[in-house]
Amino acid sequence: MKFGGSSVATAERMREVAKLVLSFPQENPIIVMSAMGKTTNLLLAGGETATTCGVKRAPEIEELRRIADLHNRTCDELGIPRETVAELLEELSQLLTGISLMKELTLRTKDYLVSFGERMSTRIFAAYLNRIGTLARQYDAFDLGFVTTDDFTNGEILDATYPAVRKKLEDDFRERPAMPIVTGFLARGEKTGATTTLGRGGSDLTATVIGKALRLREVQVWKDVDGVLTTDPRLVERAIPVPFLTYEEATELAYFGAQVLHPQSMRPTRDADIPVRVKNSYNPTAPGTLITAQRDMSKALLTSIVCKRNVTMLDIVSTRMLGQYGFLAKLFQIFEELQISVDVVATSEVSVSITLDPAKMWSRELIKQEVDRMTESLRSVAHVKVLPRRAILSLIGNVQRSSLILEKVFRVFRTTCTNVQMISQGASKVNISLVVDDEEAHTCVRALHQEFFEQDYDVLVEGDTHCEH
Numbered sequence: 001m002k003f004g005g006s007s008v009a010t011a012e013r014m015r016e017v018a019k020l021v022l023s024f025p026q027e028n029p030i031i032v033m034s035a036m037g038k039t040t041n042l043l044l045a046g047g048e049t050a051t052t053c054g055v056k057r058a059p060e061i062e063e064l065r066r067i068a069d070l071h072n073r074t075c076d077e078l079g080i081p082r083e084t085v086a087e088l089l090e091e092l093s094q095l096l097t098g099i100s101l102m103k104e105l106t107l108r109t110k111d112y113l114v115s116f117g118e119r120m121s122t123r124i125f126a127a128y129l130n131r132i133g134t135l136a137r138q139y140d141a142f143d144l145g146f147v148t149t150d151d152f153t154n155g156e157i158l159d160a161t162y163p164a165v166r167k168k169l170e171d172d173f174r175e176r177p178a179m180p181i182v183t184g185f186l187a188r189g190e191k192t193g194a195t196t197t198l199g200r201g202g203s204d205l206t207a208t209v210i211g212k213a214l215r216l217r218e219v220q221v222w223k224d225v226d227g228v229l230t231t232d233p234r235l236v237e238r239a240i241p242v243p244f245l246t247y248e249e250a251t252e253l254a255y256f257g258a259q260v261l262h263p264q265s266m267r268p269t270r271d272a273d274i275p276v277r278v279k280n281s282y283n284p285t286a287p288g289t290l291i292t293a294q295r296d297m298s299k300a301l302l303t304s305i306v307c308k309r310n311v312t313m314l315d316i317v318s319t320r321m322l323g324q325y326g327f328l329a330k331l332f333q334i335f336e337e338l339q340i341s342v343d344v345v346a347t348s349e350v351s352v353s354i355t356l357d358p359a360k361m362w363s364r365e366l367i368k369q370e371v372d373r374m375t376e377s378l379r380s381v382a383h384v385k386v387l388p389r390r391a392i393l394s395l396i397g398n399v400q401r402s403s404l405i406l407e408k409v410f411r412v413f414r415t416t417c418t419n420v421q422m423i424s425q426g427a428s429k430v431n432i433s434l435v436v437d438d439e440e441a442h443t444c445v446r447a448l449h450q451e452f453f454e455q456d457y458d459v460l461v462e463g464d465t466h467c468e469h
């Protein structure tokens, strides 16, 4: 069972989660836990502050104070000693002082910095369970056997993780049965031995890795929503839960930006064919979403709408120095050399349109440098037009019925006067991607949601509209 930050944001929430966990006594659950509430963001913000605040002010950084307050108060309210987190808070303060001395925050340091969130939440939860009489054992994932590549902030789980995690958990349980409480998100770098993380939202992946390692019957991911919904509920209040999904649908949905699941998290459970259930810790009786290898698609049309914003699109037109296959080969060779990840691609004889993966755009400068380097590398074979501020709308569903889906989509877009700039169905059986202007994206999502999921409301106005473009 994995509990995300929203499920364990306060002492009250920790108590609720403990009740929930203890309501499955016959199951011997293994608990994976994220940092409390928004602690990861606060840690990163504190790290940024430390790079500029000066050594003397480092121990007084506001973010550090807020993190210390939250964790100390939670200990008090749960009736466990503050010593549970005292050493970690002291170490965190020293780390921030170190960052203020160095005036830099490397990716490696970032991973070490954010690790404090999960290390504290799991210690608090395990101490609370022990206090109320349930034997619990806290684990830092990097000591449990989680090994990744040394790609800090985005480590890739290595195969050695599975037997190591299995052995440690089974040996410990045999020796002295206790409920394992494991830090989500964290691991150890293969060569450096330093703390790595699995990318934002990576605790979902921690849970599915444990599921595969121990060949569990089910992995449950507990959130603050009633499962995977038809779209982001922050965009559309009327978003409704999707009862069933395939691993493939869940992966596409996550990859194209639905924050609800980590993009890599389905891989271990898909390999081991273990069902994943997404549930709401604020509403445990809601059925949630069940994710499995297959589901009945006969009645399915659209499952969910996802929106990835702030995407850069490139129109690359061949200078005809090369034939089409030579042009495409050269293009993708350059992407490989520059390690550029591409999301959506559409090609013709002499041109290719692509969108760049915004996950790589965490720094504005970096992406500009990347685009400049690519334009430069392509100069001998192509002209490149850079089109920033686009959005990808991904329609996850039964692509066997793409004609009907697209008919409805374009009917909606006529009413919203939306100009679609690229479409890609690709080899995926579950996803159609459309590129539109970024500022139109939200209106489009709302209108599409209405068309596909809110027909009872039927507010969409059909008929003649006059679009400017």
Ligand SMILES: Nc1ncnc2c1ncn2[C@@H]1O[C@H](COP(=O)(O)OP(=O)(O)O)[C@@H](O)[C@H]1O
Binding pocket: 003, 004, 005, 006, 007, 034, 201, 222, 223, 224, 225, 227, 228, 229, 230, 231, 232, 233, 234, 258, 259, 260, 261, 304
């Ligand atoms: N299609 C979707 N279905 C459900 N939630 C979504 C969707 N798209 C975005 N979200 C957002 O994802 C949030 C849950 O993910 P996350 O914050 O990572 O949870 P946790 O911290 O509990 O793991 C929801 O509160 C919701 O705002």
Ligand SMILES: N[C@@H](CC(=O)OP(=O)(O)O)C(=O)O
Binding pocket: 003, 004, 005, 006, 034, 035, 040, 041, 117, 184, 185, 199, 200, 201, 202, 203, 204
């Ligand atoms: N705490 C990490 C890892 C994680 O998975 O968090 P959550 O389960 O709250 O999305 C993050 O914020 O990225």
